[in-house]
Amino acid sequence: MARFGLIGKNIDYSFSRGYFKEKFQNLGLDHTYENVDLPSEANLEHFFANMPGFKGLNVTIPYKSAVIPFLDELDPVAESIGAVNTIKITADNRRIGFNTDHHGFVKALEPFLPLEDRSALILGTGGAAAAIVHALANLDFRIQFVSREASETALSYEQVNRYVILDHLLIVNCTPLGTFPKVEAHPDIPYDFLNNNHLLFDLVYNPEETTFMRLGAERGARVTNGYKMLVGQAEKAWEIWNS
Incomplete structure (x- = not known):
């Protein structure tokens, strides 16, 4: 045992x-x-x-x-x-x-590739975002951070406009916004400019469909939650423990 x-x-x-x-x-x-x-x-x-x-x-x-x-x-x-x-x-x-978070993310992202353009908007700058950026950098994505306050490396949410949305086809929610029980919460981006070239990837997995995902799907974007990423990172952890 x-x-x-x-x-x-x-x-x-x-x-x-x-x-x-x-x-x-x-x-x-x-x-x-x-x-x-x-x-x-x-x-x-x-x-x-x-x-x-x-x-x-x-x-x-x-x-x-x-x-x-x-x-x-x-x-x-x-x-x-x-x-x-x-x-x-x-x-x-x-x-x-x-x-193993980066491994799980790549495994979950693979079925949606290739996108029309390798460009990613990363919502949030915390620890979860670090693993996602590592994975995307290895896949040669252009990366733009979004945070509550603008900085040298990040846009503020107020600065995310039509052109930013259209220039980034992968949008990853690395914040906890929308997690149960506060399921109506969601990142404050202009969802009206999304289209069917976009993929919205939410690291949140409870609920199964977050408000972030629903708002994207209503505009024709493909959407996915963080469950398959969790499975991928867990299986990689199991492999490491038994190696």
């Missing part, structure tokens, strides 16, 4: 626990997977000092960067992204950090 888990905050909703429990049952494995719900970063030190017998861990918000000081080694991709969502614990108790 092996022990696995997810580190995060307020994670009763977790995709990972249900997914891996079902996976273990289907494979006939007597493994366990549990939520490690930590109320603050201050609890990380105590957890890693006393963690009992885990073989592998997933990490979700808000600790994807905060766990890094507690690791013995970082995979180069995780180091480049600056965030970890998978930790492998070796037989000699070394903790190695990986990022």
